[in-house]
Amino acid sequence: MHRYRPTTARITRLLPALVAALVAAPLATPVPAANAATAYSGYVMGYFTESNQGLGNNYGLHLAVSSDGLEWTPLNQNAPVVTPTAGTKGLRDPFILRKQDGTFTVMATDLAGTDFSQTNQYIHVWDSTDLRSFTNYRRVKVHSMATTHAWAPEAFWDAGRGQYALIYSANNGTRDVIMADYTTDFTTFSAPVTYFDPGFGIIDADVVVGGSGTNYLYYKKGNELYGAKSTSLAAGSFNTTTYTGPIAHGGTEAPILVKSLTGNGWTLWGDTYTPNGLFYAWQTSAIDGGVWTAADQRTYTQPVNSKHGTITPITATEMAALKTTWGTPAWNRLKSYNYPGDFVRHSNFTGRIDAFPFDPYLDAEWKIVPGLADGTGVSFESVNFPGRYLRHSGFAVVLNANDSTAQFAADATFHRTAGLASSGAVSYYSHNYPDRYLRHADFQLRIDPLSAASPATDRADATFLVTS
Structure with missing residues (x-):
């Protein structure tokens, strides 16, 4: 068989084009293998959004990141990073899977809105x-019921x-159960069981597939969450193991189990x-014991209007890349210390504190800028x-338009x-x-001195x- 051997002259002619192609090629984010040795240093959350009067409803995929899995920073100004283009053209209940090769598959319920009779x-x-680009979008059929x-x-x-x-909730004709299909590519699936x-x-x-041989399945029954565990992942193995x-x-739904990275x-x-x-969040140091303690609300803040x-887990490189691509909020929120909801x-x-959620939800978002009267301070x-x-x-404390006077600047600087x-x-x-501090009194914002009677x-x- 004849083998082509390029001459030195031809290599010399081709080399500039080859170098130019390599320089022009985008550098991909390194993809970590999905194994226990991967050094994760934070988390990404996927969600959709709904607010209590509907002003914040959006049925695309939203992302947020966190170093500790408790305080979350929304990306893309809390706007969606991708939205379905088929079916209902909206999603609920997204799930981000890191596959065995370290890349991701994202899946979600095909439902825009709240008509659960569909x-x-x-x-x-x-x-x-x-998670900076999304490809091969498809709407796949998972059962024939x-x-x-x-x-x-x-x-x-x-x-x-x-x-x-692939597991999902469906009704078997008698009650709601969890079905499963098996796949290697999330395009072709086995018959559901x-x-x-x-x-x-x-x-x-x-x-959650446990590294020590015990696996965990948490679910919603009625208005509450429960956990089951099993040494097997076979269909039916969790049926009698609620612990x-x-x-x-x-009324609580949509459990998410998150293992500490440390x-x-x-x-x-x-x-x-x-x-x-x-x-809401609960914590335990011994998941096998099944005893969960409500976490202090001061320690965690969900992304604005996030649902299900x-x-x-993600690496430091992935988190940095997500922030660079999507950006972090240009605003902050202020949470009350003694009323952390x-x-x-x-x-x-009028300035006040109120329990979230509320609409308009934008009423609680602030640009914290250099103080109008003194750049070492801040204005909201x-x-x-x-x-x-x-x-x-x-x-x-009130919300007024800046009239550009020295008095306004001083009154608006903290x-x-x-x-x-x-x-x-x-x-x-x-x-x-x-000598006066920004504080709430009967949920109204004021500036007051510290009293001797109730320090x-x-x-x-x-x-x-x-927070964000």
Whole structure:
């Protein structure tokens, strides 16, 4: 067989073009292998958004990142990074799977809005090397039961089968159960089988494959979360192994199990659809024991309006790349220290704290800018009323338009100091009344001096947590 041998002259002619092609080629983010040796240093969350009056509803895929898995920074200004273009053209319940080769598959319920009476045999699927671009979008059929749905798809690697198990909620004609299809490419699937049926209706399964031989499946029954465990991943193996009591804060669904990156601790997230549509978190240092303790709300903040999410570990390189591509918020929120479910907001141009969620949700978003009267201080500019700032007037805090006077600038400038109730938080004192601190009283914002009668209460009222 003749073999072509390029001459030195030909190599010399081709070399400039080859070098130019290599220089022009984009550098891909290194893809880590999905194994225990990967050095993860944070997490990415995927979610969709809904607010209590619908102003924040968006049924595309949103992303947020976190170093500790508790405090979250929304990406892309909390706008979607990709949106389905087929089916209902919207998604709920996204799930991000890191596959065995280190790349990602994203899947989600094909449902835009809240009409849960719809029957739908399909889910949305994308591939992604780095969650900065999404390719090979497809809407895939996962079962042929015409009178039921395919909700909350998730997946895990079943090493014993050498396949991924795709699990989802569906009704078998008697009750809601968890079904499973098996696949290697998330395009072609096996016939569905009943994966988890404990004998009563359940939805929203989250499976974690344990490294020590024990696997965990958490699910929603009624308005509460429960956990099951098994040494097998076979269909039916979790049916009789529920080992926790109920876990809930109001009506709770969509469990997410998250392993600590630095120890044996675990966090369990639950999406509370009643009474207030928030994530709540529980923690344990011994997941096998099944005893979960509610986490202090001061230690965690969910992305704005986030619903039914998914959390996946990522490397420092991946987190940096996600922030570079999508950007981090140009605004902040201020959470009350002693009412950690409440956020600083304006309402009728008056400053106050209120329990989230509320609409307009933008009332609680602030651009924290250099102080109008002193650049070493700060001023709080409204996101949805640009040019209006929090300022004190008669010691009450209001939202007024900047009139460019020295008086306004002084009234709208505050100086940051270590939190009066906790050094890990922050307090603000008035620029022109430095003995008075920004605080809430009966949920209204004011500037007041610390009283001798209630120093602990005053300090807590004047302490805030700056979040995204």
